[in-house]
Amino acid sequence: MENNKEGTKEEPLLYIHQPKFKQPERKMQDSFLSEEITDTIDLEKIFPKEVEKKQSFTLPPIDSEKEIEVVQDIPKEKQEEIKKPINAADYFRRNTPSRKTWNLNLVTPFRDMSIKEKLEYLSGFPSSQQPFPCEFITEKQQYKGTLSKYENNRIFIKNLQGDMDEIDVKELQTIKILYKT
Incomplete structure (x- = not known):
């Protein structure tokens, strides 16, 4: 509604006002730490004793040559020092007894x-x-x-x-x- 008096204008009586709210902060975990568990692997259990332990890798071809595969013997000192890093989940899977059977009992009516x-x-x-x-x-x-x-x-x-x-x-x-x- 307008006021008929000269020089005075009123603002509209109803405003649709959107206040500026502060966004809430998220409190979530954004990082974690986990220790790597190193487990020594006995290579003699994996490989038979008769087979010599060898390390093999391929060299990329140089110009017109073919791929070259190089096989080296691993010294015994390094064989004992080889450690394979294992994550915690694999460690616990190996060391906990697994339940392979289901104990389902038939229910009589x-x-x-x-x-x-x-x-x-x-x-x-x-x-x-x-x-x-x-x-x-x-x-x-x-x-x-x-x-x-x-x-x-x-x-x-x-x-x-x-x-x-x-x-x-x-x-x-x-x-x-x-x-x-």
């Missing part, structure tokens, strides 16, 4: 387990994980709830209403997991 195995499985849940709701069937009654304790051939079931039921393991006929459908 819940319906194929015996009652004792089912009770051990259901009582083995950590406290942070909620156990599966199950149906515990005896000759006289069916109990629906979660297994809260299993000790001394007695089980304690917390039913869906929150009450505790106590059952003897010998009375159990089957245990079924209740699935939500």
